[in-house]
Amino acid sequence: MPFIPHTEADIQSMLAKVGVSCVEDLFDEIPGALRCGGLDKVADGLSEMEINRLMLERAEQDGRFVNFIGAGAYEHHIPAAVWELTTRGEFYSAYTPYQAEASQGTLQLIYEFQTMITGLTGLDVANASLYDGASGLAEAVLMAVRAHKKRRRILMPTTVHPVYRQVVESVVTHQDIAIEEIGFDQGAGVIDMEALERLDPSGAAALVIPQPNFFGGLEDVDGLTDWAHANGMLVIALVNPTSLALLKPPGKWGEKGADIAVGEGQPLGAPLSSGGPYFGFMCCKQKLLRQMPGRIVGRTVDMDGRPGFTLTLQAREQHIRRSKATSNICTNQGLLVTAATIYMALLGPQGLAEVARRSHANTRELVSQLSAIKGVEQVFDAPYFHEAVLRLDSLAVDVLRALEAQGIIGGLGLKRYYPELGDTILVCATETRTGEDIARYAKEMERIISKRRLDPPCAQKVVDL
Amino acid sequence: MLIFERSQPGRHNGAQFQPGDGDVSDIPAVLLREGSLGLPEVSEMQAVRHYTQLSQKNFSIDTHFYPLGSCTMKYNPRACNTLAMLPAFLGRHPLAPASTGQAFLSCMYELQEILKEITGMHTVSLAPLAGAQGEFAGIAMIRAYHQAQGDDQRTEILVPDAAHGTNPATAVMCGYSVKEIPTDAEGDVDVEALRQAVGPQTAGLMLTNPSTLGVFERQMQEIATVLHQAGGLLYYDGANLNAILGKVKPGDMGFDVIHMNLHKTFSTPHGGGGPGAGPVGVSERLAPFIPVPMVTEHYGEYRLLSEVDLPGTIGHLSANMGNVGVLLRAYVYARMLGREGMHRVADFATLNANYLMVRLREESFELAYPTRRATHEFIVTLKKLKDETGITAMDVAKRLLDKGYHAPTTYFPLLVPECLLIEPTETESKEELDGFVTAMKEIYDEAYSDADMIKGAPYSTPVRRLDEVKAARELDLVWQAPDD
Numbered sequence: 001m002p003f004i005p006h007t008e009a010d011i012q013s014m015l016a017k018v019g020v021s022c023v024e025d026l027f028d029e030i031p032g033a034l035r036c037g038g039l040d041k042v043a044d045g046l047s048e049m050e051i052n053r054l055m056l057e058r059a060e061q062d063g064r065f066v067n068f069i070g071a072g073a074y075e076h077h078i079p080a081a082v083w084e085l086t087t088r089g090e091f092y093s094a095y096t097p098y099q100a101e102a103s104q105g106t107l108q109l110i111y112e113f114q115t116m117i118t119g120l121t122g123l124d125v126a127n128a129s130l131y132d133g134a135s136g137l138a139e140a141v142l143m144a145v146r147a148h149k150k151r152r153r154i155l156m157p158t159t160v161h162p163v164y165r166q167v168v169e170s171v172v173t174h175q176d177i178a179i180e181e182i183g184f185d186q187g188a189g190v191i192d193m194e195a196l197e198r199l200d201p202s203g204a205a206a207l208v209i210p211q212p213n214f215f216g217g218l219e220d221v222d223g224l225t226d227w228a229h230a231n232g233m234l235v236i237a238l239v240n241p242t243s244l245a246l247l248k249p250p251g252k253w254g255e256k257g258a259d260i261a262v263g264e265g266q267p268l269g270a271p272l273s274s275g276g277p278y279f280g281f282m283c284c285k286q287k288l289l290r291q292m293p294g295r296i297v298g299r300t301v302d303m304d305g306r307p308g309f310t311l312t313l314q315a316r317e318q319h320i321r322r323s324k325a326t327s328n329i330c331t332n333q334g335l336l337v338t339a340a341t342i343y344m345a346l347l348g349p350q351g352l353a354e355v356a357r358r359s360h361a362n363t364r365e366l367v368s369q370l371s372a373i374k375g376v377e378q379v380f381d382a383p384y385f386h387e388a389v390l391r392l393d394s395l396a397v398d399v400l401r402a403l404e405a406q407g408i409i410g411g412l413g414l415k416r417y418y419p420e421l422g423d424t425i426l427v428c429a430t431e432t433r434t435g436e437d438i439a440r441y442a443k444e445m446e447r448i449i450s451k452r453r454l455d456p457p458c459a460q461k462v463v464d465l
Numbered sequence: 466m467l468i469f470e471r472s473q474p475g476r477h478n479g480a481q482f483q484p485g486d487g488d489v490s491d492i493p494a495v496l497l498r499e500g501s502l503g504l505p506e507v508s509e510m511q512a513v514r515h516y517t518q519l520s521q522k523n524f525s526i527d528t529h530f531y532p533l534g535s536c537t538m539k540y541n542p543r544a545c546n547t548l549a550m551l552p553a554f555l556g557r558h559p560l561a562p563a564s565t566g567q568a569f570l571s572c573m574y575e576l577q578e579i580l581k582e583i584t585g586m587h588t589v590s591l592a593p594l595a596g597a598q599g600e601f602a603g604i605a606m607i608r609a610y611h612q613a614q615g616d617d618q619r620t621e622i623l624v625p626d627a628a629h630g631t632n633p634a635t636a637v638m639c640g641y642s643v644k645e646i647p648t649d650a651e652g653d654v655d656v657e658a659l660r661q662a663v664g665p666q667t668a669g670l671m672l673t674n675p676s677t678l679g680v681f682e683r684q685m686q687e688i689a690t691v692l693h694q695a696g697g698l699l700y701y702d703g704a705n706l707n708a709i710l711g712k713v714k715p716g717d718m719g720f721d722v723i724h725m726n727l728h729k730t731f732s733t734p735h736g737g738g739g740p741g742a743g744p745v746g747v748s749e750r751l752a753p754f755i756p757v758p759m760v761t762e763h764y765g766e767y768r769l770l771s772e773v774d775l776p777g778t779i780g781h782l783s784a785n786m787g788n789v790g791v792l793l794r795a796y797v798y799a800r801m802l803g804r805e806g807m808h809r810v811a812d813f814a815t816l817n818a819n820y821l822m823v824r825l826r827e828e829s830f831e832l833a834y835p836t837r838r839a840t841h842e843f844i845v846t847l848k849k850l851k852d853e854t855g856i857t858a859m860d861v862a863k864r865l866l867d868k869g870y871h872a873p874t875t876y877f878p879l880l881v882p883e884c885l886l887i888e889p890t891e892t893e894s895k896e897e898l899d900g901f902v903t904a905m906k907e908i909y910d911e912a913y914s915d916a917d918m919i920k921g922a923p924y925s926t927p928v929r930r931l932d933e934v935k936a937a938r939e940l941d942l943v944w945q946a947p948d949d
Contacts (some may be wrong), residue, residue, distance in 0.1 A: 001806070001809055001813075002542075002801050002802060002806055003539070003540050003542060003732075003891070003892050004809055004813050004891055004892065005892065005893070005894040005895075006813060006816075006894070006895065010894070010895040011816070013895070014816055014817075014820040014895060015816070017820055017823055017824065018816075018819045018820055018823050019823070020819075023812045023813075023815070023816055026815045026816060026819055026838055027712055027811075027815065027838075028838070029680070029681045029683055029837070029838050030681050030709075030712060030713055031683065031685065031686060033686070034685065034686070034713050034717055034718055035712060035713060036585070036711070036712065036713055036714045036717055038711075038804060038808075039582050039583055039711055039804050039807055039808075040582075040804075041578065041579075041581075041582040042579055042582055042583065042799075042803060042804040042807060043800070043803055043804065044803045044804060044805070045800070045801055045802050045803025045804070045805060045806045046800050046801055046803065047801075048544045048801065051544060051548065051797055051800055051801055052544070052548065054800070055548040055551065055572075055797065056548075056551065057568075058568035058569065058571065058572065059551040059552070059553035059554055059568065059569075060553065061567070061568040062553050062554075062557065062565060062566055062567065062568045062569055063553070063565070064552075064553060064556065065561065065565055067556075067558050067561065069558045069560050069561065071560055072560075072784055073558060073559050073560070073784075073785070075556070075558070077481075079478075079480075079481050079509070081509060081512065081513050083550070085513065085516045085517065085520070087546055087550075088517070088520045089525050089526070089527025089528065090520035090521060090523040090525045090527065090528060091520050091523065091525070091736070091737055092525070092527070092541065092546070092734045092736060093525040093526035093527045093538075093541050093734055093735065094523045094524065094525040094526075094735065094736075094737045095531070095533060095536055095538060095735040095737065095738065096735070096737070096738040097737065097738070098533070098872075098874075098875075099524070099862065099863075099866060099871065099872050100928075100931050101863065101866055101923050101926040101927070101928055101929065101930065101931065102523070102524035102529075102866050102871055102872075102923075102926055103522075103523055103524065103737070104519075104522040104523070104926070104927045104928055105519040105520050105521065105522035105523035106519075106523055106737035106738070108467070108519055108522070109516070109519055109737075111467075111942070111943075111944070112467060112468050112469070112944070114942055114943055115467075115469065115503070115943045115944040116503065116504055118503075118943050119501075119502055119503025119504060120502060120503070120504075124943070125942050125943060126942070126943070128738070129739075131594040131595060131598060131739075131740075131783055132594065132783045132784055132785070133784060134781070134783050134784035135594070135598070135782065135783050142638075161784065163781055163784050163785075164784060166772075166780055166781045167780070167781045167782060167783060167784065169780060170605070170756075170779055170780030170781055170782060171601070171638075171782070174605065174608065174638065174639045174640035175638070175640055176640075218492065218493075218496050221496070222495065244498070244502075245498070245502055246489060246492070246497060246498060247492075247496055247497060247498055248495075248496055248497060248498050248499075249498060252498075252499075264784065271550075271555035271556070271790075272555065272556060272557060272558050272559065273554060273555050273557070273789050273790045274554070274557045274558075274559050274561075274566060274569060274785070274786065274789040275559030275784070275785025275786045275787065275789050276559075276594065276740070276783070276785055276786075276787060276788040276789045276790060276791070277594070277739075277740035277788040277789070277790050277791055278784075278785075279740075289940075289942075295738065296942060297942070298936040298937070298940055298941055298942050299936070299941040299942075299944075300931050300932045300933065300935045300936035300939075300941070301931070301932050301935065302928040302929040302930060302931050302932070303921065303929045303930050303932075304929055306928055306929075307928075308927075308928035308931045309931075310931045310933055310936050312933070312936040312937050312940070312942075313937060313940075317630075318597075318629075318630035318631050318633075318634035319629075319630040319631075319877070320630070321630070321634075322630045322633040322634060322643075323633035323634060323636065323637045323643045324637075325630065325634040325637075327634065327638070328597045328600060328601060328631045328634035328635040328637075328638050329595075329597055330595065330596065330597045330629075330630075330631050331595055331597075331738045331739040331741060332738045332739050333736075333738075333739045333740045334735070334736040334737035334738030334739045334740070335734060335736030335737065335739065335740060336736075336739075336740060338516075338736070338737060341516075342512065342516050344504050345468050345504070345505055345507060345512045345515070345516070346478055346481055346509060346512050347478065347481055347482070347504070348476075348477050348478060348504050348505060348506045348507065349501060349502040349503075349504045349506065350477045350482070350506075351477065351478060351481050351482045352502065352504060353502070354482040354483075354484065354485075354487065355482065357485075357487025357488075357489055358483075358485055358487050360487065360489055360492075361485070361487050361488055361489075364488075364491070383491055383492050383493060383496070385492075400562075401562075404562060404564065404565065409558060409561050409562075409565065412560050
């Protein structure tokens with residue numbers, strides 16, 4: 001019996017102690033009419049050897065590709081020690097630190113995480129993490145509306161990740177919060193300041209500022225922050241944690257700094273893994289602390305005066321406050337925060353800055369080589385961090401498919417998110433891409449694009465992606 | 466000692482980066498950071514030693530019996546971790562084309578099918594990242610359903626007073642008001658009160674069955690009838706699904722929408738507080754509203770369904786398709802259990818709980834619901850002990866740590882005074898349960914002989930009882946360098 005330790009003798013003596021003749025008797029409070037039969041559609045169990053073979057075969061079947069997509073999830077080198085330590089049973093199989101004395105490892109680690117992530121963002125306090133960047137942004141929007149009290153409209157640039165905008169919509173739609181979109185400058189690929197100036201700012205509770213934005217471009221964070229503050233809004237910074245080793249932290253944006261910073265924590269030690277598990281981080285100014293959702297760890301002392309750590313400010317949370325809680329969130333993404341904390345400790349300030357600089361330099365090299373190809377051009381002219389948008393003179397979906405056949409995931413086609421941009425792709429080259437990877441991509445792109453120009457497929461199937 | 470206190474300026478971990486030119490001169494200086502990142506500067510070994518030592522300050526399933534009620538702290542098989550962390554699974558980008566992940570998607574699709582079979586629901590989506598997000602999805606679907614019926618009078622969600630705090634918090638996030646339904650003396654929902662409470666304003670009822678009181682809701686069919694006749698929908702909180710795996714299906718109990726906690730029932734790691742996975746299942750009439758993306762199969766080809774395929778969807782809850790690594794672990798676990806293994810989960814979780822309950826009762830512990838069978842968990846109330854000795858549930862919990870046992874859940878559900886909610890799970894041996902009973906009995910005796918000693922517990926943990934008032938009043942949430 002997999003994972004069940006009982007011997008036949010155990011079972012008999014336990015049944016006797018309970019006073020029933022068989023295990024089935026223990027379910028006698030369930031009305032008979034509700035009982036189900038066998039689970040016919042569930043297959044027989046597999047031994048560990050059998051499931052090993054099955055999973056290894058499947059993993060092999062999917063193959064390996066050289067990846068040039070970023071778009072919210074980034075392939076970074078993860079030091080071997082990160083997941084060796086994270087999957088130690090003491091971290092892996094513990095739960096939320098309800099019994100602080102028996103959870104000092106997890107609690108101290110979260111305190112260290114809170115310190116590290118506030119160092120990155122330049123804000124005062126952090127929580128112990130949220131589910132992911134997108135749901136974190138939704139929580140930030142709710143938090144800003146709670147904090148502002150009077151206003152229920154949020155200004156949301158379309159340079160924010162399109163799926164993040166959808167998530168915000170799904171989450172806040174039930175609470176009478178209006179999301180107003182702000183377009184982008186077609187030349188620069190950053191928030192259109194003129195469009196912003198034309199808005200009626202009086203009813204807005206907060207402005208979301210992505211840095212870098214979805215296109216990889218760098219926004220005028222100082223100007224935007226000051227504009228929002230001058231108009232009585234809070235500023236929600238949506239940031240990439242790796243970029244913060246290089247870029248001005250939200251706490252220093254403009255005169256007063258952003259009020260809340262959120263983002264996707266995945267670049268800090270979480271593998272791509274088809275989309276999860278990742279984690280969202282959230283920091284804010286001290287004065288907004290009590291509106292922040294999620295777990296928070298504080299340092300205190302024990303009965304003997306020794307320093308120790310515990311969950312604190314729990315009166316904001318659902319298990320205490322129930323219907324009046326700041327959120328329904330019940331956990332953090334503990335294991336991912338463990339990985340991120342170890343990742344940041346192993347890289348240190350120099351290492352993280354190096355990752356940021358090399359990702360930036362590699363993407364510049366990629367953009368330079370690709371846009372030198374006839375039929376490929378860079379779309380926006382704002383400075384960028386480690387992603388950029390390229391326009392192709394062929395159907396992007398076909399080009400990407402042809403690249404895939406060569407083992408290259410060449411980028412994300414943007415037509416489904418931004419039809420107005422036409423056949424464009426969003427590309428990224430982190431520090432994990434070598435000069436050879438980039439050169440091979442450029443070579444294949446050149447070959448595919450020129451072949452399509454000279455010899456277009458006669459029965460080209462038009463599929464919009 | 467904090468990692469920051471081990472830091473020395475200029476120390477770095479040479480193996481982890483390759484210095485290069487990394488020119489950033491094209492970025493305007495005004496956009497660049499000035500000043501320090503605040504990260505520690507330690508060697509690889511210092512970091513490894515520091516976090517290894519931190520891990521050793523935790524209780525965990527791998528090191529201790531962890532009978533935390535309502536959390537299903539059962540053994541997390543190592544194979545699930547190893548196989549979910551195969552490089553091909555870890556390396557795939559979430560936005561890579563479905564063609565590059567057919568085998569992986571087949572695992573996701575099969576998991577959806579398994580979850581449908583065990584819950585009796587029509588459609589399952591793996592998208593929600595945790596139980597609470599599954600709850601959000603479920604209530605949002607209930608709202609979407611009523612709206613699609615043109616029924617905008619339904620403004621209220623009912624929850625039993627024993628419910629998890631996430632239930633009322635979720636209902637409010639979805640724009641509903643909350644009304645609590647009382648529980649009767651034997652732990653069942655007070656159906657008469659429910660009958661009085663329902664009406665044209667009722668959007669739905671959120672029910673956990675077996676309930677958080679560790680008993681099966683015996684009037685399930687009647688509750689479903691009352692609710693459905695009033696036009697409301699029935700929501701199943703799957704927190705306690707472990708107790709009924711292969712015995713009863715939520716779909717057969719009349720539930721319209723459910724969430725499952727894979728980190729409980731499917732033994733994925735709790736990870737010190739997450740990640741979870743909270744797939745949702747719905748009956749046919751709610752299927753149009755299911756959150757995206759979900760996995761579909763067509764002539765052997767797998768792909769993700771989006772809002773284009775499902776225009777009625779409540780939308781995206783996160784940036785990607787779910788906590789994939791958790792889902793893969795759950796898939797491996799489900800395949801290892803197989804059909805018979807699923808039935809055994811409920812059998813042995815229930816046997817262990819009932820055995821432990823009877824043994825504790827023999828040792829003078831008072832049960833909250835003495836006339837009832839335990840499901841996979843049960844409640845001991847220490848009210849009498851407290852009245853006689855001053856020893857509270859919290860004191861007992863702390864003393865258990867000294868005896869080498871993680872404490873059960875304390876002070877939840879809120880309606881039982883001085884309660885311990887005890888869930889042994891099916892993976893614990895009889896010896897382990899007997900050892901726990903011995904420890905509990907010792908503490909019981911200590912309460913009468915040396916209550917002051919218990920008030921000072923724990924003694925053997927890395928720290929003793931912490932000053933939580935100080936933690937909340939003199940907030941210290943971020944380490945400050947001494948020279949700051």
